[in-house]
Amino acid sequence: MNKGIVTLSAAAVISSAFASPALADTYIVKSGDSLSKIASAHHITVAKLKQMNKLSSDSLRINQKLTVPDTKVTLKKTNSVTYTVTKGDSLIKIANKYSLTLAELKKLNNLKTASIYIGQKLIISQTKEKTVVTLPKPANTEGKTESSAYLVKSGDSLWKIASQFKTSPQSIIDFNHLKTDALTVGQSLLIPKSGTAPAPAPAPPAEAKPNPLPAKDASSVIAMAKKMIGVPYSWAGASPDGFDCSGFIYYVFKNSGYQISRVSAATYYDLGKSVAAPKPGDLVFFSTNPASSVLISHMGIYIGNGQFIHASSSKGVQISSLSMSYYQTRFAGYRSL
Known part of the structure; x- marks a missing residue:
């Protein structure tokens, strides 16, 4: 049986060779x-x-x-991780496998439709890396922050990486000029380091699969979600200008005070803790194929009384009923974060 092939390619452009008075x-x-x-x-x-x-x-x-x-040398390069399409693949299946939304995968490959063919190479991760190398200085510059490079692996998060290198998530965000705490497999990060390392950062609630939200916290999440009712749907959207289903979850929890990564619906499903009896604030998931709960394609926030709030592809953020036949036949389960 043929298996998908993932390859890594990189093109490096040196922007400065050595420090000089001109720099x-x-x-x-x-x-x-x-x-x-x-x-x-x-x-x-x-x-x-x-x-x-x-x-x-x-x-x-x-x-x-x-x-x-x-006294710094800057090296720039672009890393691309590619996947070769095999028999039985679909775009949503590949997106779920590599923790991407369908919109993100299509954007990476400039695809207008979801059609793919066997042997096609798809980019599943593309990062622009900027490496700053600090040249030697006299002893009285001791304590200046330097860096080491780290390549993001499956299952990584900013919290996990920060704890491993005894730094803070915010330091990594600032050092790499990140606009979000979402990471992609194959992404290259510069890890700041100094003479005195801070204490390891605690594990975030989402990544550590914590207990369900307390009632008061669930209320704040639902209140935030309801404020977004009417916001239009947008592929890969994660702001009040437009949301996709997972971007809506990310925005609501993030703005309710939770440390949460921007990942796909399938990844939220994997990160969550399964619950049989949902409580307000839990997440509800739906699958692409009514006969299978493997391919997660949609999600929302359960608000009680058999209802959930979500970013619908047809009407934007709205409240829907789980009793509707469309959602009944595609229901995949509940998870708590």
């Missing part, structure tokens, strides 16, 4: 600093430092910004 950085003056001390730390003369900053005197003020020679 500049910014230094913020601290208490106790002097022109002589700053110049020595950056391997230049006081005269050169004054020339670079057009200074007419040696006086400085705290928080003053000075231009100093850069």
Whole structure:
């Protein structure tokens, strides 16, 4: 039996080879600093430092910004992970396998439809990596943050990676200029490190499969969800400008105070804890094929009395009844986060 093939390709473009006076950085003056001390730390003369900053005197003020020679090399490259379509594959099956939404997979491959063919190569992850290498400095620069590279694996989260490297999720977000805490398999991250490592970050509620939401927290989640009623549906949307089903869940829980990753409906299904008797705030899932609960394609938030709120592809965010025949025949189960 043929199996799908996943390959990794990368093209690297070196934007700077070595540090030179033409490369500049910014230094913020601290208490106790002097022109002589700053110049020595950056391997230049006081005269050169004054020339670079057009200074007419040696006086400085705290928080003053000075231009100093850069000591970093920046390397840029794009990583693409591809999958080769085999017999029996479908676009939603591949998306679920690699924790993507159907919209995300189509966008990665510029697909207008869900049609695919055997032997077709699909991009399942594409990241633009920026690596900053810090060149050696004198001893008085001790404590400056450096970095190491890390390649995201299946099952990883910012919390898990931060705990492994004894840093914080926010440090990783800031260091990589991330706009979301969602990760993709094969994504390259720069992990900040310094002389003193902070305590390991605690595991997030979603990734650790916690107990169901307390009643008061469930109320805040449902209240937030109801505020979004009427927002239109949008492929891969995760903001009040437009939602897809999983983007709606991400936005509501995130803005209700929960640490939650932006993943596909299928991944939320895998992360959740199965419940037989749902409570308000639990998640409800539906499958593509009424005869199978394997391919999860839609989800919503259970609000009680047999109703749930979700981002419908036809009417946007709305409240629907589980007694409707369409949802009855596609029902896959409940999960709690």
